[in-house]
Amino acid sequence: SQELEQSPQSLIVQEGKNxxxxxxxxxxxxxxxxxxxKYGEGLIxxxxxxxxGEEKSHEKITAKLDEKKQQSSxxxxxxxxxxxxxxLCGAAAGGGADGLTFGKGTHLIIQP
Amino acid sequence: xxxxxxxxxxxxxxSGTSVKIECRSLxxxxxxxxxxxxxxxxxxxxxxxxxxxxKATYEQGVEKDKxxxxxxxxxxxxLTVTSAHPEDSSFYIxxxxxxxxxxxxxxxxxxxxxxxx
Numbered sequence: 319s320q321e322l323e324q325s326p327q328s329l330i331v332q333e334g335k336n337x338x339x340x341x342x343x344x345x346x347x348x349x350x351x352x353x354x355x356k357y358g359e360g361l362i363x364x365x366x367x368x369x370x371g372e373e374k375s376h377e378k379i380t381a382k383l384d385e386k387k388q389q390s391s392x393x394x395x396x397x398x399x400x401x402x403x404x405x406l407c408g409a410a411a412g413g414g415a416d417g418l419t420f421g422k423g424t425h426l427i428i429q430p
Numbered sequence: 431x432x433x434x435x436x437x438x439x440x441x442x443x444x445s446g447t448s449v450k451i452e453c454r455s456l457x458x459x460x461x462x463x464x465x466x467x468x469x470x471x472x473x474x475x476x477x478x479x480x481x482x483x484x485k486a487t488y489e490q491g492v493e494k495d496k497x498x499x500x501x502x503x504x505x506x507x508x509l510t511v512t513s514a515h516p517e518d519s520s521f522y523i524x525x526x527x528x529x530x531x532x533x534x535x536x537x538x539x540x541x542x543x544x545x546x547x
Contacts, residue, residue, distance in 0.1 A: 358541070359541060360539050360540035363432075417478075417489075418464070418525075419476065421473060
Protein backbone atom coordinates (compact mmCIF):
# COMPACT_ATOMS: atom_id res chain seq x y z
CA SER A 319 0.00 0.00 0.00
CA GLN A 320 1.07 3.54 -0.62
CA GLU A 321 2.56 5.55 2.20
CA LEU A 322 3.10 9.27 2.36
CA GLU A 323 5.68 10.78 4.63
CA GLN A 324 5.44 14.45 5.49
CA SER A 325 8.16 16.59 6.94
CA PRO A 326 8.41 18.33 9.20
CA GLN A 327 5.74 17.03 11.58
CA SER A 328 5.40 20.45 13.10
CA LEU A 329 6.70 23.86 12.29
CA ILE A 330 6.78 27.14 14.18
CA VAL A 331 7.46 30.12 11.95
CA GLN A 332 7.57 33.80 12.67
CA GLU A 333 4.98 35.82 10.81
CA GLY A 334 6.33 37.09 7.51
CA LYS A 335 8.82 34.27 7.05
CA ASN A 336 8.79 31.70 4.27
CA UNK A 337 8.42 27.98 4.86
CA UNK A 338 8.38 24.68 3.00
CA UNK A 339 6.58 21.41 3.73
CA UNK A 340 7.55 18.21 1.98
CA UNK A 341 5.60 15.10 1.09
CA UNK A 342 7.31 11.93 -0.16
CA UNK A 343 5.49 8.92 -1.53
CA UNK A 344 6.57 5.29 -1.31
CA UNK A 345 5.03 4.63 -4.74
CA UNK A 346 4.41 6.34 -8.06
CA UNK A 347 2.24 9.39 -7.74
CA UNK A 348 -0.80 9.59 -10.00
CA UNK A 349 -2.07 12.73 -8.40
CA UNK A 350 -0.97 14.64 -5.35
CA UNK A 351 -3.37 16.73 -3.31
CA UNK A 352 -2.72 19.36 -0.71
CA UNK A 353 -5.34 20.17 1.90
CA UNK A 354 -5.45 22.36 4.96
CA UNK A 355 -7.31 21.36 8.10
CA LYS A 356 -8.02 23.12 11.33
CA TYR A 357 -8.29 20.74 14.25
CA GLY A 358 -11.72 19.14 14.41
CA GLU A 359 -12.84 20.57 11.10
CA GLY A 360 -13.07 19.43 7.53
CA LEU A 361 -10.41 19.71 4.86
CA ILE A 362 -9.98 22.73 2.66
CA UNK A 363 -8.76 21.88 -0.82
CA UNK A 364 -5.64 23.82 -1.75
CA UNK A 365 -4.21 22.29 -4.89
CA UNK A 366 -3.91 19.17 -6.97
CA UNK A 367 -0.85 18.28 -9.01
CA UNK A 368 -0.89 15.62 -11.67
CA UNK A 369 2.09 15.99 -13.92
CA UNK A 370 5.74 15.78 -13.15
CA GLY A 371 7.26 19.22 -12.88
CA GLU A 372 3.86 20.80 -12.43
CA GLU A 373 3.71 23.84 -10.23
CA LYS A 374 0.61 25.63 -9.03
CA SER A 375 0.10 28.73 -6.98
CA HIS A 376 -2.78 30.13 -5.03
CA GLU A 377 -2.24 33.44 -3.32
CA LYS A 378 0.97 32.97 -1.33
CA ILE A 379 1.02 29.19 -1.50
CA THR A 380 2.94 27.32 -4.20
CA ALA A 381 3.10 23.57 -4.68
CA LYS A 382 5.39 21.57 -6.92
CA LEU A 383 5.44 17.95 -8.00
CA ASP A 384 8.63 16.07 -8.68
CA GLU A 385 7.34 12.87 -10.23
CA LYS A 386 10.74 11.20 -10.48
CA LYS A 387 11.41 11.72 -6.83
CA GLN A 388 7.82 10.86 -5.96
CA GLN A 389 7.79 14.02 -3.95
CA SER A 390 5.87 17.24 -3.62
CA SER A 391 6.64 20.43 -1.75
CA UNK A 392 4.36 23.17 -0.49
CA UNK A 393 5.88 26.59 -0.07
CA UNK A 394 4.32 29.52 1.74
CA UNK A 395 5.73 32.96 1.16
CA UNK A 396 5.49 35.70 3.76
CA UNK A 397 3.46 33.62 6.17
CA UNK A 398 0.44 35.08 7.96
CA UNK A 399 -1.55 33.97 11.00
CA UNK A 400 -4.28 32.74 8.63
CA UNK A 401 -1.86 30.14 7.31
CA UNK A 402 -1.78 28.34 10.65
CA UNK A 403 -3.27 24.86 10.63
CA UNK A 404 -2.53 21.29 9.66
CA UNK A 405 -1.38 20.69 6.12
CA LEU A 406 -2.09 17.29 4.66
CA CYS A 407 -0.86 15.77 1.45
CA GLY A 408 -2.94 13.04 -0.12
CA ALA A 409 -2.43 10.73 -3.05
CA ALA A 410 -4.64 8.50 -5.14
CA ALA A 411 -3.65 4.85 -5.44
CA GLY A 412 -4.40 4.73 -9.12
CA GLY A 413 -5.43 6.92 -11.98
CA GLY A 414 -9.18 6.75 -11.46
CA ALA A 415 -11.59 7.91 -8.81
CA ASP A 416 -9.88 6.39 -5.81
CA GLY A 417 -9.95 7.25 -2.17
CA LEU A 418 -6.89 9.07 -0.96
CA THR A 419 -4.04 8.00 1.24
CA PHE A 420 -2.90 10.81 3.48
CA GLY A 421 0.31 11.74 5.17
CA LYS A 422 0.28 12.35 8.91
CA GLY A 423 0.17 16.07 8.41
CA THR A 424 2.34 19.04 9.23
CA HIS A 425 1.16 21.24 12.07
CA LEU A 426 2.02 24.85 11.26
CA ILE A 427 2.08 27.53 13.91
CA ILE A 428 2.64 31.16 12.99
CA GLN A 429 4.15 33.32 15.69
CA PRO A 430 3.26 37.02 15.59
CA UNK B 431 -18.91 25.71 -5.91
CA UNK B 432 -18.19 22.08 -4.96
CA UNK B 433 -19.66 22.16 -1.47
CA UNK B 434 -20.07 19.01 0.60
CA UNK B 435 -22.14 19.01 3.77
CA UNK B 436 -22.41 16.54 6.60
CA UNK B 437 -25.10 16.02 9.19
CA UNK B 438 -24.93 15.96 12.09
CA UNK B 439 -21.78 17.90 12.87
CA UNK B 440 -21.51 16.13 16.19
CA UNK B 441 -23.37 13.35 17.96
CA UNK B 442 -23.19 11.68 21.34
CA UNK B 443 -24.76 8.27 21.75
CA UNK B 444 -24.90 5.40 24.19
CA SER B 445 -22.95 2.24 23.65
CA GLY B 446 -24.92 -0.30 21.63
CA THR B 447 -26.99 2.18 19.68
CA SER B 448 -26.71 2.99 15.97
CA VAL B 449 -25.86 6.34 14.49
CA LYS B 450 -26.46 7.57 10.95
CA ILE B 451 -24.28 10.21 9.34
CA GLU B 452 -25.28 11.93 6.10
CA CYS B 453 -23.00 13.28 3.41
CA ARG B 454 -24.43 15.51 0.71
CA SER B 455 -22.95 17.16 -2.33
CA LEU B 456 -24.84 20.44 -2.50
CA UNK B 457 -24.04 21.81 -5.91
CA UNK B 458 -22.81 18.86 -7.92
CA UNK B 459 -23.54 15.23 -8.52
CA UNK B 460 -21.18 12.55 -7.32
CA UNK B 461 -21.34 8.93 -8.38
CA UNK B 462 -18.57 8.23 -5.91
CA UNK B 463 -18.19 9.39 -2.35
CA UNK B 464 -15.59 8.39 0.19
CA UNK B 465 -15.74 7.92 3.93
CA UNK B 466 -12.74 8.57 6.15
CA UNK B 467 -12.09 8.32 9.86
CA UNK B 468 -9.69 10.44 11.83
CA UNK B 469 -8.59 9.71 15.38
CA UNK B 470 -7.17 12.50 17.55
CA UNK B 471 -3.86 13.81 16.32
CA UNK B 472 -3.77 11.27 13.51
CA UNK B 473 -4.31 11.53 9.80
CA UNK B 474 -7.35 10.54 7.83
CA UNK B 475 -7.82 6.87 7.06
CA UNK B 476 -9.97 5.79 4.15
CA UNK B 477 -12.75 3.50 5.34
CA UNK B 478 -14.80 2.85 2.23
CA UNK B 479 -15.77 3.97 -1.22
CA UNK B 480 -19.46 4.62 -1.68
CA UNK B 481 -20.83 4.01 -5.17
CA UNK B 482 -24.23 5.25 -6.23
CA UNK B 483 -26.52 2.37 -7.01
CA UNK B 484 -24.11 -0.37 -5.98
CA LYS B 485 -22.42 -1.84 -2.94
CA ALA B 486 -19.73 0.05 -1.15
CA THR B 487 -16.12 -1.06 -1.28
CA TYR B 488 -14.48 -1.35 2.10
CA GLU B 489 -10.82 -1.00 2.97
CA GLN B 490 -9.02 -3.84 4.64
CA GLY B 491 -9.81 -4.05 8.33
CA VAL B 492 -13.07 -2.11 8.12
CA GLU B 493 -16.11 -4.18 9.09
CA LYS B 494 -18.79 -3.75 6.48
CA ASP B 495 -21.49 -5.09 8.79
CA LYS B 496 -20.62 -2.50 11.38
CA UNK B 497 -20.27 0.47 9.06
CA UNK B 498 -23.22 0.35 6.71
CA UNK B 499 -23.02 2.60 3.69
CA UNK B 500 -25.91 3.53 1.45
CA UNK B 501 -25.46 5.73 -1.60
CA UNK B 502 -29.06 6.12 -2.68
CA UNK B 503 -28.72 9.12 -4.95
CA UNK B 504 -26.11 11.15 -6.78
CA UNK B 505 -26.03 13.69 -3.97
CA UNK B 506 -26.38 11.63 -0.81
CA UNK B 507 -24.40 8.93 0.92
CA UNK B 508 -25.05 7.74 4.45
CA LEU B 509 -22.80 5.96 6.92
CA THR B 510 -24.48 4.08 9.74
CA VAL B 511 -22.35 2.99 12.67
CA THR B 512 -24.20 0.01 14.07
CA SER B 513 -23.97 -1.09 17.70
CA ALA B 514 -21.54 1.69 18.41
CA HIS B 515 -18.90 1.25 21.10
CA PRO B 516 -16.54 3.76 22.72
CA GLU B 517 -13.71 2.70 20.40
CA ASP B 518 -15.84 3.92 17.48
CA SER B 519 -15.60 7.44 18.82
CA SER B 520 -13.86 9.40 16.12
CA PHE B 521 -14.12 12.16 13.55
CA TYR B 522 -15.82 10.90 10.41
CA ILE B 523 -15.32 12.85 7.19
CA UNK B 524 -16.74 12.25 3.75
CA UNK B 525 -15.54 13.47 0.39
CA UNK B 526 -17.03 13.59 -3.07
CA UNK B 527 -15.85 14.15 -6.60
CA UNK B 528 -17.93 15.83 -9.27
CA UNK B 529 -19.06 13.14 -11.70
CA UNK B 530 -17.97 15.08 -14.72
CA UNK B 531 -14.54 15.87 -13.40
CA UNK B 532 -11.73 13.96 -14.99
CA UNK B 533 -9.35 15.44 -12.50
CA UNK B 534 -10.87 13.59 -9.58
CA UNK B 535 -10.57 16.51 -7.24
CA UNK B 536 -12.12 15.49 -3.95
CA UNK B 537 -14.02 17.95 -1.85
CA UNK B 538 -14.44 17.22 1.81
CA UNK B 539 -17.32 17.73 4.16
CA UNK B 540 -16.86 19.49 7.51
CA UNK B 541 -16.83 16.21 9.40
CA UNK B 542 -18.96 14.59 12.09
CA UNK B 543 -17.60 14.05 15.56
CA UNK B 544 -19.00 10.89 17.12
CA UNK B 545 -18.70 10.26 20.83
CA UNK B 546 -19.91 6.94 22.15
CA UNK B 547 -20.45 6.79 25.89
